[in-house]
Amino acid sequence: MIGFHLCKDFCVLFYFFQDCTFFTRKEMLRLHGRYRELAPHLVPLDYTNGPDIRVPLALIVTMPELKENPFRDRIVETFSEDGEGNQSFNDFVDMFSVLCEASPRELKTIYAFKIYDYNRDNFICKEDLHQTLVKLTKGELSAEEVSLVCDKVIEEADLDGDAKLSFSDFENMISKAPDFLSAFHCNSRLFTVV
Amino acid sequence: MHLFWRVLRQIVVKCLYYFVNVCFALPFAVFFTDRSGRVTSNPLLDQLPSYQSLLYRRKSSSSGSKRRSSSRGRMGSSGSGKWTLLKPNHNIHCVCACRAQRLEEAGQLSSWSQWRESTRRYLRRLREDAHQWMSSLKLWRGDIHAIEGMFGTGILSYFSFLRFLVLLNFIIFLLMFSFVMLPIIIYILCTIVIICYLPTGSVCSQYPSSSRRGLVIFHEHITDLLSGGGFLEQTYLFYGFYKADKIIFPNFTYNVPLAYLLVTIAYLILSLIWIVKRSATGFKRNLVQDEDRFQSFCNKIFAGWDFCITNENAARLKRSSLLYEIRTDLEEERIKQKIADRTQKEKCRIYIIRFILNLFVIGVLAACFYSIYVATTYSQEVQLDNKKVSCFFIENFIMDLIYEYLPSIVITLANFITPVLFSVIINFEDYSPAFEIRFTLMRCVFMRLTSIGVLLFSLWSQITKCEEDPCICGYNHVLYSCWETRVGQEMYKLAIFDFIIIFAVTIFVEFPRKLIVQYCDCGLAKWVGQQEFAIPQNVLEIVYGQTICWIGTFYCPLLPAVCTIKYFFIFYIKKISLMNNCRPATRPFRASSSNFFFLGVLLIGLALACLPVIVSVAQINCSQACGPFVSYNTSWEVLPHTISQLPNEAQKLLYAISSEAFAVLAMFYVIALAGAYKRVINQLRDQLAMEGRDKRFLIQKLCQAQHSSPVKSAVSSSQPRTTRSPSYHTSFANNFSEGVFLAHSPPDASTHV
Numbered sequence: 039m040i041g042f043h044l045c046k047d048f049c050v051l052f053y054f055f056q057d058c059t060f061f062t063r064k065e066m067l068r069l070h071g072r073y074r075e076l077a078p079h080l081v082p083l084d085y086t087n088g089p090d091i092r093v094p095l096a097l098i099v100t101m102p103e104l105k106e107n108p109f110r111d112r113i114v115e116t117f118s119e120d121g122e123g124n125q126s127f128n129d130f131v132d133m134f135s136v137l138c139e140a141s142p143r144e145l146k147t148i149y150a151f152k153i154y155d156y157n158r159d160n161f162i163c164k165e166d167l168h169q170t171l172v173k174l175t176k177g178e179l180s181a182e183e184v185s186l187v188c189d190k191v192i193e194e195a196d197l198d199g200d201a202k203l204s205f206s207d208f209e210n211m212i213s214k215a216p217d218f219l220s221a222f223h224c225n226s227r228l229f230t231v232v
Numbered sequence: 233m234h235l236f237w238r239v240l241r242q243i244v245v246k247c248l249y250y251f252v253n254v255c256f257a258l259p260f261a262v263f264f265t266d267r268s269g270r271v272t273s274n275p276l277l278d279q280l281p282s283y284q285s286l287l288y289r290r291k292s293s294s295s296g297s298k299r300r301s302s303s304r305g306r307m308g309s310s311g312s313g314k315w316t317l318l319k320p321n322h323n324i325h326c327v328c329a330c331r332a333q334r335l336e337e338a339g340q341l342s343s344w345s346q347w348r349e350s351t352r353r354y355l356r357r358l359r360e361d362a363h364q365w366m367s368s369l370k371l372w373r374g375d376i377h378a379i380e381g382m383f384g385t386g387i388l389s390y391f392s393f394l395r396f397l398v399l400l401n402f403i404i405f406l407l408m409f410s411f412v413m414l415p416i417i418i419y420i421l422c423t424i425v426i427i428c429y430l431p432t433g434s435v436c437s438q439y440p441s442s443s444r445r446g447l448v449i450f451h452e453h454i455t456d457l458l459s460g461g462g463f464l465e466q467t468y469l470f471y472g473f474y475k476a477d478k479i480i481f482p483n484f485t486y487n488v489p490l491a492y493l494l495v496t497i498a499y500l501i502l503s504l505i506w507i508v509k510r511s512a513t514g515f516k517r518n519l520v521q522d523e524d525r526f527q528s529f530c531n532k533i534f535a536g537w538d539f540c541i542t543n544e545n546a547a548r549l550k551r552s553s554l555l556y557e558i559r560t561d562l563e564e565e566r567i568k569q570k571i572a573d574r575t576q577k578e579k580c581r582i583y584i585i586r587f588i589l590n591l592f593v594i595g596v597l598a599a600c601f602y603s604i605y606v607a608t609t610y611s612q613e614v615q616l617d618n619k620k621v622s623c624f625f626i627e628n629f630i631m632d633l634i635y636e637y638l639p640s641i642v643i644t645l646a647n648f649i650t651p652v653l654f655s656v657i658i659n660f661e662d663y664s665p666a667f668e669i670r671f672t673l674m675r676c677v678f679m680r681l682t683s684i685g686v687l688l689f690s691l692w693s694q695i696t697k698c699e700e701d702p703c704i705c706g707y708n709h710v711l712y713s714c715w716e717t718r719v720g721q722e723m724y725k726l727a728i729f730d731f732i733i734i735f736a737v738t739i740f741v742e743f744p745r746k747l748i749v750q751y752c753d754c755g756l757a758k759w760v761g762q763q764e765f766a767i768p769q770n771v772l773e774i775v776y777g778q779t780i781c782w783i784g785t786f787y788c789p790l791l792p793a794v795c796t797i798k799y800f801f802i803f804y805i806k807k808i809s810l811m812n813n814c815r816p817a818t819r820p821f822r823a824s825s826s827n828f829f830f831l832g833v834l835l836i837g838l839a840l841a842c843l844p845v846i847v848s849v850a851q852i853n854c855s856q857a858c859g860p861f862v863s864y865n866t867s868w869e870v871l872p873h874t875i876s877q878l879p880n881e882a883q884k885l886l887y888a889i890s891s892e893a894f895a896v897l898a899m900f901y902v903i904a905l906a907g908a909y910k911r912v913i914n915q916l917r918d919q920l921a922m923e924g925r926d927k928r929f930l931i932q933k934l935c936q937a938q939h940s941s942p943v944k945s946a947v948s949s950s951q952p953r954t955t956r957s958p959s960y961h962t963s964f965a966n967n968f969s970e971g972v973f974l975a976h977s978p979p980d981a982s983t984h985v
Contacts, residue, residue, distance in 0.1 A: 106544060106546075106547035107537070186562060187529055195530050208534075210923075212534065215535040
């Protein structure tokens with residue numbers, strides 16, 4: 039009964055989303071199930087009124103797909119409207135859309151740039167790199183090593199010589215990175231019924 | 233007959249056509265436009281560095297066949313979507329727009345192209361399904377998957393390499409069985425088949441039986457089993473059993489010596505082709521990873537973390553391996569700097585040290601080879617003395633075994649000591665870390681594989697050494713009436729001993745080490761540390777075993793079967809040892825991490841294995857007392873002999889194919905092919921560098937224009953704003969909505985990958 043109710047009201051929402059994601063109908067339903075699992079008291083089954091519900095960051099990063107990722111906070115923040123990490127279902131779907139295998143390289147590059155840009159100035163500067171590296175290695179590199187690595191990265195990727203990476207520098211560099219596509223995706227275990 | 237020549241002519245013409253195309257057209261194909269080659273003349277884009285250099289090249293070269301490279305994407309029509317920075321819309325909606333556009337375009341296609349597209353898609357899906365079904369049939373799929381999950385891709389490639397060797401050996405065994413053993417088995421089982429032995433009366437053809445007479449004690453059976461002597465000598469196991477010239481079936485005659493020789497050549501070529509095919513995929517990957525040297529740090533930081541990781545342990549491992557890789561990279565940078573800073577005097581000192589140490593290494597190798605030679609000759613002498621005496625005492629049994637296995641023992645000892653020695657020496661030679669690892673590996677590979685060659689050489693020197701100077705039969709027929717069986721026995725012993733050593737080391741070294749580390753808290757435990765799975769040494773071990781198999785199959789046709797079973801058990805032994813004793817590698821296997829390394833070492837092993845086989849087939853007189861080549865001087869002779877019995881035209885054709893002219897032609901073709909591909913690669917590299925320069929130029933122009941006049945273009949205002957307040961991920965693009973438009977089309981070049 040509940041399932042049918044969900045289906046009927048969800049259909050409307052689904053057809054709105056269908057054009058904008060890479061997911062099939064079944065996958066969308068499962069995604070909604072996962073979204074609801076995070077905060078069952080917050081997220082309603084009934085979406086007919088288009089409720090404005092946001093799940094806070096602290097709950098989303100407990101998902102198994104994101105739990106071990108060093109950049110999980112940044113990822114969730116990037117895909118939230120308010121920039122604080124509180125995601126509506128729309129944002130939630132966007133996030134997994136970009137991370138899924140079907141999304142194109144260009145889209146992933148754009149969002150990867152946003153994720154690594156901590157201070158949101160549309161440039162990856164040395165401080166952003168510093169934070170990325172610290173998160174990646176969990177603070178196990180010495181300060182001198184971190185500084186050296188950041189310098190090397192800017193030296194390798196910066197084309198216009200302004201000591202920071204703009205989107206074009208970043209994109210150019212990513213286009214030459216062979217592992218980017220295979221690294222920057224969440225596998226489809228997300229959609230298996232738990 | 234005319235048809236035959238017509239077909240041949242067609243083939244030759246096709247080959248020439250392909251040859252010309254590949255050598256001359258392929259390098260220029262890089263520059264052909266594809267799909268839409270429409271180019272508008274644009275003042276700014278004409279200033280691009282790549283276009284300028286192309287114009288310059290076109291002016292200087294007379295041929296006008298080079299056309300503009302199409303990957304500029306000036307019209308942005310490659311269909312991958314317009315991912316410019318200039319759209320303020322939600323980027324995901326852009327995807328949708330593009331998909332709609334693509335569907336619209338699809339509707340405009342003719343029905344023929346649609347049908348073609350749908351067939352193509354259907355075939356692709358069929359191929360994918362077939363691949364999936366084939367991969368589900370693979371041996372040990374579950375085990376290898378589990379190993380990959382726990383220990384990473386370096387160790388995974390070792391185990392999949394082991395699986396490949398099991399399959400290779402099994403196929404070689406099937407070849408040998410179906411073409412050499414099966415006819416003889418059929419002869420033994422059926423009565424309608426006649427076998428032809430060539431009668432010989434000379435002194436060379438006496439083959440005294442080697443089976444033990446009288447009361448045979450149990451432990452002698454074990455000695456025989458382990459050394460291939462006694463009751464095993466005159467069985468299918470060894471060359472000497474196949475003493476048949478022709479087998480006459482009701483309908484045709486089967487030429488056994490020819491089959492034997494051809495199967496030997498066939499399995500060597502089959503191994504070569506299979507390894508090359510397998511390493512082709514690894515090579516492509518290596519070529520791509522070669523780009524890593526331009527931006528190795530960027531790749532690690534931005535594309536290093538695998539977003540699929542959900543397991544805590546796996547995350548920890550990935551983190552530590554990334555940490556190790558970054559540290560290694562930094563270390564290499566530091567050492568590169570140090571090498572660049574070296575003074576003249578320091579350089580002299582380093583070179584002198586390296587020269588002395590290399591002399592020392594050569595000395596060590598020479599000493600090892602000499603000791604193998606001495607051990608082999610001694611072992612042979614003792615065996616020939618002890619042959620007929622049956623022993624009652626257990627000490628004699630063990631002494632017997634030791635004498636039989638003396639060469640194997642010496643080889644194994646040398647292979648234990650020399651890697652340690654090499655890894656100590658390399659520290660003084662002051663190379664960069666990556667080169668150190670590779671150089672030590674090369675030395676170990678050389679040591680391992682050449683020791684087999686030395687063993688064979690010392691055996692042959694024994695076999696061809698007679699009391700009277702030129703041997704009557706070409707070999708020492710008194711001591712070695714069937715010398716191929718002797719060589720086969722030595723190879724068999726090497727293989728068995730190799731397996732025993734692997735098993736013994738696992739049981740007696742690795743398990744106690746684990747117990748010590750786990751339960752004992754003393755300083756020894758801390759110093760020894762928990763075991764890590766050392767990939768290079770393990771790979772060398774199995775390549776050594778495979779080289780023995782390749783050399784030995786000619787003398788011991790059942791050796792591939794023995795090796796298949798051996799590798800089958802080694803898989804389980806290594807897996808159990810790995811799961812129980814080893815901790816996951818904190819240091820990723822970096823310098824030789826791809827399949828390319830394993831297969832490269834295997835190719836070296838194959839090359840080194842071909843050498844003794846070729847020498848023994850072509851040079852050394854085959855024994856007259858046993859084996860299929862009794863009526864020929866050398867094993868190779870059966871081939872010319874058979875060809876001379878073929879009809880004239882076939883002979884002419886075969887001579888033409890095997891003549892030098894044809895071989896030289898084929899060689900030139902392959903060299904030209906390689907040269908053409910190398911040129912293509914260089915051109916693509918140049919093109920990539922050009923792209924970078926173009927982007928830099930465009931970015932400079934963009935910055936200039938931004939600073940000079942902020943112009944609001946019509947394009948940006950025509951895009952509808954969403955009703956929502958601009959969220960973070962749309963505001964990003966907004967920064968560029970006031971971007972300057974340099975031309976009527978946005979610079980898609982920056983977004984093409």
